[in-house]
Amino acid sequence: MRVLLTGATSLPGLTLLKRLLECGHDVRCLMRSGSPNLMRLKRECSEIVHGDAGNEASLVRALPGMDAVAHVAGLTFAPQVVAAMRRSGVDRLLAVGSTSVHSAYEHRSGHRKEMEKVVRGSGLAWTVVRPTMIYGSELDRNMRHLLRFLDRFPIFPLFGDGTNLWQPVYHEDLARGMLAALERPEAVGRSYDLPGAAPLTYRDLVLTAAGALGRKPQILKLPLGPVRQALAFAERARLPLPVKSEQVLRLREDKAYPYDEAREELGYKPRPFHEGIALEVARLREVGMVRP
Ligand SMILES: NC(=O)c1ccc[n+]([C@@H]2O[C@H](COP(=O)([O-])OP(=O)(O)OC[C@H]3O[C@@H](n4cnc5c(N)ncnc54)[C@H](OP(=O)(O)O)[C@@H]3O)[C@@H](O)[C@H]2O)c1
Structure with a gap:
């Protein structure tokens, strides 16, 4: 298949690019001329x-x-x-959305719902895939911050009780799911959530990430409301933080999703978090982003 790929410099885009090429597809990458990430792509994509x-x-x-x-x-x-x-007569579209579309917070889900509607009403042979939080490699912008914080500090501030659920997806598992969604004809007209293997509580996620680093942080429980205000202040002061104030608000919301349809129709089989985060730690050590 000859595929035009947008967002190829992002972690999910770059991993999908590698997967597409490995599987024998021809890929043309569309990138912004002002992108600071050109070098990342030049190594991988011959047609930009x-x-x-x-x-x-x-x-x-x-x-x-x-x-x-x-x-x-x-x-x-x-x-x-x-x-x-539609103008160009190209019919097959794989569109990457987000499981945030399921959020009860309108500011997270509203626009995404509208954009999915545009895809569904396009008249094209569309498929929508919705990753959860994506992690893995030094390009990860989510777990990397958590890992670097845990690597540097012996105390970890846990906002709220830490019982809300997360289900981050390892970038290579996601890329396999995205590729299957693009290649399989039965995926046309379908939407798939693509999360990690199983949900885990935020507390377990932090402890698993710390364990992968060989650390055992002391957990300091903090109430959500005042913490969010303090974080917003610290963000304005550009202090290094493990989470953003907006993320703290969303800590109250479970982010756990079944993926029976992806499993059955795409053969989707993501790895457990402890395996993926161990791979990320190994890679961050290799590139010197966390201590050996
Ligand atoms: N990160 C996550 O945890 C997560 C979770 C769920 C879903 N997603 C979805 O995954 C996709 C990538 O997300 P990300 O967080 O990895 O984003 P990101 O790092 O901000 O990457 C965005 C990508 O799109 C490109 N891009 C942005 N605006 C563009 C434009 N006007 N024209 C052409 N290219 C443009 C960027 O290229 P440059 O090199 O020019 O910046 C970059 O390759 C998005 O669809 C997002 O909704 C991400």
Whole structure:
């Protein structure tokens, strides 16, 4: 298949790119001309076109000769991607959304729901995949902060009681799921949540991550409300923090998702968190981001 890939410099995009190439597909990467991540792509992708995923004309220029679009750059660009594909006669679309679409917080889910609707109503041969929090490798922007914090400090502030559920997905498992969703004809017209193997409480997640580093932090329980205000202040002062204030608010929400359909229809089989985080720690050690 000849695939136009957007968002190829992101962790999920880059991992999908490698997977597509390994499986014999031809990939053209659309990237912003101002991207600071060009070098990352130059090593992997032989065909790079400059353009903007939010600009229909620029997408149309990138589409000739393509069979499919793997759109990783963000569902917010769904209207432009759909319009450009229809103009160009390219029919197959894999669109990467997020399990945040299930959030009870309207500011997290509202826009995503609207953008998924655009994809579903596109008339194209679409598939939507929804990762949970993605982690793995030095490009991870989620667990990496937690790991670096645990690596540096012996005390870990746990906001709330730490019983809410998380289910982060390892980037390579996600890429396998995304590729299956793109390749399998039965995935057309379907949406799939792609989480990690099983939910775990935030407390267990922290302790598992610390265990992978060989650390045993002292857990300091803190009430949510005042902590969120203090974090917002610290963010403005640009202090290094393990989580963002907005994440603390969402700590109250479980982020656990069944994935029976992905398992049955895509053969999706993500690894448990303790395995994925051990791989990330090994990689961060290799590149000197955490101590040996
Ligand atoms: N990170 C997560 O935990 C997570 C969880 C669930 C879903 N997702 C989904 O995964 C995808 C990637 O997320 P991410 O967090 O890894 O994002 P990210 O690091 O911010 O990457 C965004 C990617 O899109 C590209 N991009 C952004 N605007 C563009 C534009 N106007 N034109 C062309 N390319 C553009 C960026 O290229 P540059 O190199 O130019 O910046 C980059 O490759 C998104 O669809 C997101 O919703 C992510």
